[in-house]
Amino acid sequence: MTFFTRPSKRGACQRARLLCAASALAGIAFGSPPAMAQSPIPADLSANDEQRGRRDEIIVIGQGERESPSVYTVPVVAAATRLPLTLRETPQAVTVMTRQNLDDQQLNSVQNALEATAGVSSRTLDSERVTFYARGFAIDSFQYDGIPTAFVNGASFLDTAFFERFEVVRGATGLLTGTGNPSASINLVRKRPGRQFAASATLSAGSWDNYRGMADISAPLSRDGHLRARLVGVLQDREGHVDRYSQTKRSVYGIIEADLGPQTLVSIGYDHQAIRPEGTTWSGMPLWFSDGTPTRWPRSKSMTADWSRWDNTLDSAFLTLEHQFAGGWVARAAVMHQRSSSDARLFSGLGYPDRVTGEGLQPFALANYTRSRQNSIDATLSGPVSLLGRKHDLVFGIMANRRVANEFSSGFVLPSTPFGSIFDWTGAYPEPDFDAAPSSRTRTVTRQGAFYGAAKLDIVDQLKVIVGARVTFYDLEQKTALTSFEFSKSGRITPYAGAVLDLDSHHSAYVSYTEIFNPQTNRDRDGRMLAPTSGRNVEFGVKGTYFDGRVNASIAVFKSWLDNVGQIDPGRLLPDGTQAYFAANGTTSRGVEIDLQGEILPGWNTYAGFAHFVAESVGGGRLNAELPRTSGRIFSTYRLPGPLRALTVGGGVNWRSASFEPAASPLGPVQARQAPYALVSLMARYDLSARADLSLKVNNLTDRRYTVVNGFFNQVLFGEPRNAMLALTLRY
Template identity: 35%
Template sequence: MSRHFPRTAERRFSERRVSRAVRIALFGMAVVATAVTVGLTPVHAAGAPLDSAVVHAYNIPAGPLGRNLSNFAAQSGVALSFDPALTAGLTSPALSGSYSPREAIGRLLAGSGLEVVTRADGSYTLKKAAEEAPRESSTLPAVQVMADVLGSTTEGTGSYTTGAASTATRLNLSLRETPQSVSVMTRQRMEDQGLTQLQDVVAQTAGLVISQGGNAGSDSSPIYSRGFQVENYQIDGVGQVYGGYNGIFQTNDMVLYDRVEVVRGATGLMNGIGTPSATINLVRKKPTSQFQAMARVEVGSWDYYRAEVDVSSTLNEAGTVRGRLIAAVQDNDSYIDRLHEEKKIVSGIVEADIGPSTLATVGFTYQKHDATGHARAGLPAYYADGGRIQWSRSASAAASWAYSEREMQSVFGSIEHQFANDWMVKGTLSYAQSKYDEVLGYAAAYYPTQFPDRATGANVDLWAGRWAGQPIQTSLDLYATGPFELFGRKHDLVLGATSSYTRDSTVGYDLWWIGTWDPSIGNIFNWDGNTPAAPYNPANSDIVTSERITSAYTTARFKPTDRLSVILGSRITNWANDSRYERNKVTPYAGLVYDLSQDWSTYVSYTDIFKPQSARDINNNFIDPLLGSSYEIGVKGELFDKRLNVGAAIYKIKQDNLAVTIVPNVPVTGGNAVEAVSGTTTKGIEFEVGGELAKNWQGSASFARNISRDRDGVSLNTDVPQNTVKLFTTYRMPQVGGGLTIGGGVRWQSALYSDNQGPAGDQRFTQGAYSVVDLMVRYQINKQLSATANLYNAFDKWYYTGTGNTYYGAPRSLRVSLDMRF
């Protein structure tokens, strides 16, 4: 099949779209930059004293120090003015919670080298700590600051944990204040382990597993949490909605993101629809007020080459406009024969203070992932006589002409305003366009006649076809959050609404049986991927589908006592696609958090589950929506000045109308028939610790156990491990040269299996329990330059990543990078 000229035309069309998107983004950036008032100096006339005992609730994100001090002054009523030059290039951590004015400003000024002085008129200003106070001023008593306070932003902290996360409730709470299991993969952890792809992050994150049945990016590599497939993805808290093929969101490069927040369990409050598995929220890097630049080159096994550039700076003298540009390219072969990948990523973000309390942000992102020699599955696991086949790990099931192309581009903008009454409102508008084009050609065994003859290698066919689509999503996300008073105490409230519309233009092609094309391979044991040639498979249909979700929600955190928090929320959702709709579906949420001490809390939470389903029963009818409830109880701790987070949880999930594939398979429209099973239960426990264990020592450890059974007590999803353990730690020795960091970790999982395998459908495919060890070392050559080496699968463990075919995990490999920072 010739595809040179069509692909060239598609590429030109794609380039025009990218160019248009970039021009739109740059125009928006220029408009925002023009609207900025240069040289803003927050001034507040008379105000509250800094030593006031009145406690205010603050919700100030990490960011430029000048902007955050202005927000502090507006929220506290303290009259503060200062020279913008003093704060130019300085940032402050996030400020979330209730503090007196002195405590609040102390946290914001932590590590800045600035202190507060009082003027003759009773207002306040700033000076450098080493400078002599102005003649008209008298220096206030020293403001006690908390050094290295962690905010939600993880870049530059060197930490394996975070100080706050909002994915679970939209409230900017610490992990200890959140009544659900939350894991955060920080920027430092990703850089230490060389986690450049979302699948890399998932493999290292507590409670998440990948059931990989084919090459990365295929639809046969779902992510699981608590026994069920993860279907909810967010970027900066805004849901990525595409029910037709949500696996496309797995193709994300981590160079763009500050951190990945993962909430395990049902997350209906923030998503409206979804399974009780998890939500993965990718949080973008933001512009910084202080100039910083990074360039990294990396080489590795199997001709792996990668380069990254990341530059951030203020764009005007006053520091009120800031920009960030990120780009990366990657080119690599694989341990699997014929597989080759190319990736290109570019992103630009500009944010501007368009007033003392208003922040505007606009940006664009472009990602492209191409793979040739791409297989949706591994080679057959059994001979025709029922014996097991032992393939080499490099053996490929892909035809040489099979490929997968994915492209994602988005333009986004937001406005955020802080009011003087401590309330904040934010609106985000985003437009995302994805494109996928996959020509399928892979050798797999699904029927008795397709298992290879032991002597001749015959009887194996290629599964061929093509699918392509171009989903476009437009999303609007609005919310307001702030404190309110009730019965003499302060509480927190979030009010929000979201709307998303996805339109997918799909081109239809024949699948699996294509005209008179002969799919037989010949001898699978000496197959080179070139025969048979690609079939002639022209497009035979154009299908346009759409999906719309609108919802409104509220979350309130009541503080009846200093130790007790009661979090109540509800979301009402309307969902519709071209053939079905669900109206006014209410998802309630409730959580209690009780502080046992200054460092420890216990919690309990509850939420409902609702998800429309596209699977069909034996009569070819859509099954009813998935319904259920999720319960969780746990304990959490913040240790070592809140730089180490500890959590343990037990949970129970009840579900009705769970889709279970009928065995033997019964083909229906869009796949195989399922049975809607009610009365299924899932129980499990989780433990996680992450952060600073001691000075220069970062670590993360987790254990997760999950058991899912149907109403008759039969185990479900046995091809997903019930138990996982994940450990990784690093220790930095600053006294060795410019600084030496060594690290290592292990990933262990229990056995998994699938029944009804083999030519007669009477065998069990089992992958026993196994562990994989990873090692790393980094040497700081000088202040700007460092070298890092990562050794993956150090003991070269052989293992299958799934069941049913022979798709192996990656053998031992090495990557080495040079990192230059300014």
């Protein structure tokens, strides 16, 4: 079978082509300079917010001027309940990473953005694989404009240029997402076109030959602006701090919006991202020599082969229709189709090298090819009602999705060519004949349908109660050459309840109870699939809004439970040789989170957060010990006043506590420890004119040596040393 034969498509002139293309993109933004108006939807709002009556609002800020000042918070989110609520009215911890914050920190990938988000941590396995966590549990709920989707391979490298903001709702989010863990839900809100022409282009160059070009054009297609479009394109070519690693990215996003009438809006869009890394690592470097002494490798050292790669392609198409009825009611329907493919050729060395000769590693390799497609539909009806002399808000929704994934894997391949000395390793190793190796295929089909509803009840002037429920129908099928099983669940009810009490004109106290469930593929000793995990979250908190909504702050105390968690059944294997599991209750997480975002003084924007949790597995053990229990993040910018108004300066600190991971040294089991560390960043931006600025961002200013993999497969992989990126932005 020839699942794995596909030659790499790289050229020697790639960087030259990139720079030429980026220059062409920049030229788009600089023709004759007509008088411009800013996009009709401000940076902190989009059509996705379901805010009635805002579609015709136009904010004119002058020819080519930057929106002033920068925005680090938003007034309304709907990611928790589909009700348009302010952050203060939402009875869950919510963090928003706005477009301005992304630009100030030059966070150009989903991974960069989430690793800078308060309350979110990540676990890295190699150069391509990363899993995000909140409150001690993995985040497996991702949404595009509120439509739930699966997090596929390569999604962490998705470019952020397509999105207006990220909304992170922490805790159980089963009301809208259906399945998942009591961790968090990430909603990626796409950019929308405006009624007036606007364009921008950014050219960047940074450490390790990191070159990037981005163009963003929004234009009316009709004289009255009732038909309009937006196009965003990204070209990036970069190397990395790890030997032989490089990555190219080609991304495009387009959307057309049309006003079918005064009250009806239709949108159709498509995005494509092709991410092509070479020299990908598969874990890291050995932690110990064969005599048990620790290694100390340069941060750039890698065991990857020069043919290693992990290509990912992701495509999405969507259509939305929105209509406003009399009385403030809004109907909205959205459909989305997604396709993804992942093609990996991986290589590494396993074992412990000799401290003198560097020999003794066992080479091993793997080829994997995965294709998936998903169709989703979501429809809502929302609006106000009057009852007992008070106004209340309701939302009703129906959703359905189907996802099919086909995975082809060679399994571990053990080549016969010796690895040689790790000290002399250059990556020159023959690629195995993966097509000659036995291959396996896994086909997984998931279907989910649901009805849901929520209500914000105005009990008295100071008290709002939010209640909701979801009824889910779920089906999972998985087939391999040796096994086949199916799981279905009908009528699973997921409740939602919260209350918000206004303490004064600036502060509110809230309490909420949320649930979520997650089907699993583990089987018990009798071959029966374990029941879905069941997650619950109770949360108390206080939120504040200051300076006419320009600053939002919150503090939350929570406790989460996760039951029916699969645990290894010692000594029990199934007939096909796979491990048997049993279900156990009692996994818990509890902690506190503090969040601050907004413009605390004129020209001074701050984004800060602190999170601490204690998570215990069944029996009281430390759950996911490889995650830091405490983290703190702050990033702040200040635009100087008076004659220095053209200059904005800023900086930030990302700090995390220690983490541990079980590993096996040649002398026996150990706990590999990553000590606490802080990463310091600085930025500066200078306005060259009303239409151009130059910005510089420096990461890991102190050149801190830290690990992102420490113990996984008894190996270590180091994080990025000090690096910088210089960006020139031009706009109309």
